[in-house]
Amino acid sequence: MSKFSQLDPLLHSPLRLSIISLLVSVEEADFNYLKEETGATSGNLSVQINKLKDAGYLEVEKRFKGNYPQTLCKLSKKGLEAFENYVNNLKQYINVKR
């Protein structure tokens, strides 16, 4: 129980983990890309992006592409470290299970 609680609660959520995992692979992605790949609603995705941004895991840039507003998300160094720690902790749990 105590080891389990060491998993970062911010990343231990399906949608937030999906967002971070996607951004690990791409350098940056816009809101629509994240929405398409995660299958999340706009409202829910927006809330989770803001949570990750407030925690310093994401850098979010809002700009205009032509007449269209665009939100670009990038993983921060802190976010990448948090993801790496999360994956390392997951591996420990799997080893314990074996």
Next chain:
Amino acid sequence: MKSEQTLATEESLQIIQNMISRAKTKYMNNNFYYLMWGWLLFAAGITEYIIAVVMEQPNSWLVWPAQGIIGRVVTAIYTARKSKKTQAATLVDRVITGLWMVYIATLILLIVFTVMVYKTTPTPSVLILTGLPTFLSGYILKFKPLMVGGVIFWIMGSVAYFIPVEWTSFMFSAAILLGYIIPGYMLQAKEEKDV
């Protein structure tokens, strides 16, 4: 409690793997540009050969600016439609895009000064130069057919120095087909299969 932990960890790993796989499909979408330019250049070479050698008409060189204009129009339309949808960029995207941008800048200088100063066809030099981004793209993507394509450009570019000038545009089209278009379709097929 342990089975809850197991389920949670397995679910988490599944999520991570799924998202990383989905992100890999991203640069498949750029194949359109590569193949479109490949076919345009192929058509331009064949057309120049037909106009200059078969029909024996002057100003066959006009096919090149024409294909450039057509290519830019098609690219602009396709990009405008795409940008309304989604955008994501990987490091590989950036490196390969940068590589081809640098190639185009070098190509323009090479063509302009070869024609202006030496008043000769730039085709052999163009083919040799084109081997570089083709080979390097294959190397970065770990895709051998593109690397072979690069070598084909180098070989055919070298041979092009020794053939009659009127045959060089035909040679150009052959090099584009063998060294670029065919590997381009093979890469597309591979990426679709990997998804």
